[in-house]
Amino acid sequence: MSLISKLKKQVFVQVQRMVPQQQLSRVIGKVAASEHPVVKNLAIQAFKAKYQIDLSIAEQTDALKYQSFNAFFTRALKDGIREIDSDAGSVVSPADGAISQLGTIRQGEIFQAKGQSFSAEKLIGDLQLAEPFQNGEFATVYLSPRDYHRVHMPFAGTLTETLYIPGELFSVNQTTAENIPGLFARNERMVCLFDTEIGRMAVVLVGAMIVAGIETVVTGKVRPTGRVELNHHDLKLDKGAELGRFYLGSTAIVLFEQDKIRWDEQFKANSVVVMGERLGRTV
Incomplete structure (x- = not known):
C-alpha cells in the first residue's frame, strides 16, 4: 500500500472521530424522510446515478414514483428475484x-x-x-x-x-x-x-x-x-x-x-x- 493510500485512510478515520455523528445522521434523516417532490427527487436521482442503482429488479422501477428517499432506499424487490435456498438444513x-x-x-x-x-x-x-x-x-x-x-x-x-x-x-x-x-x-x-x-x-x-x-x-x-x-x-x-x-x-x-x-x-x-x-x- 502506498504512503498516499495510507494517509487517505488515516484522514478518513480521523474525520469520522471528529464529526458530530448523531447530529449529522439526524439532519440526513430529515432529508431522507422528506416527501417534497423537489427534495426527494433530487436526492433519489443523485444517489441512483452515483451508485448505479439497478431498478430493473425492484418492485417499483420508476425512481420518481417513490414517496421519499427512504421509500426508495428500502425498496422491495420483484417477486422471485431472490430465491430462498430450499434445503431444510x-x-x-x-x-x-x-x-x-x-x-x-x-x-x-x-x-x-x-x-x-x-x-x-x-x-x-x-x-x-x-x-x-x-x-x-x-x-x-x-x-x-x-x-x-x-x-x-x-x-x-x-x-x-x-x-x-x-x-x-x-x-x-x-x-x-x-x-x-x-x-x-x-x-x-x-x-x-x-x-x-x-x-x-x-x-x-x-x-x-x-x-x-x-x-x-x-x-x-x-x-x-x-x-x-x-x-x-x-x-x-x-x-x-x-x-x-x-x-x-x-x-x-x-x-x-x-x-x-x-x-x-x-x-x-x-x-x-x-x-x-x-x-x-x-x-
Whole structure:
C-alpha cells in the first residue's frame, strides 16, 4: 500500500472521530424522510446515478414514483428475484452485500479485521444472552449503498428478545473495520435473539454513519433513546422472512451456537452474496 493510500485512510478515520455523528445522521434523516417532490427527487436521482442503482429488479422501477428517499432506499424487490435456498438444513444470507468476515467465535472473540476483534458479550450487550455464542459461529454481511437494504431470516426461528443498544455511528466499510477497535460492538445496534430447532441464533443490525434509522418487524423504526432497551417477544419467522431494514444501510451479523452449523468453504472475506443464498448448513 502506498504512503498516499495510507494517509487517505488515516484522514478518513480521523474525520469520522471528529464529526458530530448523531447530529449529522439526524439532519440526513430529515432529508431522507422528506416527501417534497423537489427534495426527494433530487436526492433519489443523485444517489441512483452515483451508485448505479439497478431498478430493473425492484418492485417499483420508476425512481420518481417513490414517496421519499427512504421509500426508495428500502425498496422491495420483484417477486422471485431472490430465491430462498430450499434445503431444510441450509443457513442463508440475511441480505444482499459482501461477506466482511465469517468463521468461528474463539473464546468469545469475533474477528473483525486484521488485528481487530470484539467480544460477543459486548456485541450482544448482555453477558447471559451472549453466553450461548461464546464458541459458536458468526457471519458479518456488509450492505453497500447500492444494495437491497432489507434484512431477512437466515434460518427459521422464534424471535424471543430484541435489545436496542445506543452507540456511535462510525462507517462500517473495510477501511473503518481495519482501524476502529471493536467497531461493531461500539456502533448503535439492534440485537434480535431467536430460539431455533438447533439452538439459539442472533441477528444483529448494526447502524453506521448517516444511517437514518433501523427498523424491525416487531419494533417498527427505532427511535434512538440513549438507553438500552430490552423487549420480549414470541414471533415465529420462517427462513427468508423479512426481519428488518436499514435506512441508509450498514451491516448484519449472524451468530449461532457451537457445533450447530458449518459455513460452506467457498465463502470468505469480500465474497459477494445475495439474500437467500446458502452460506452453510446445519451439522
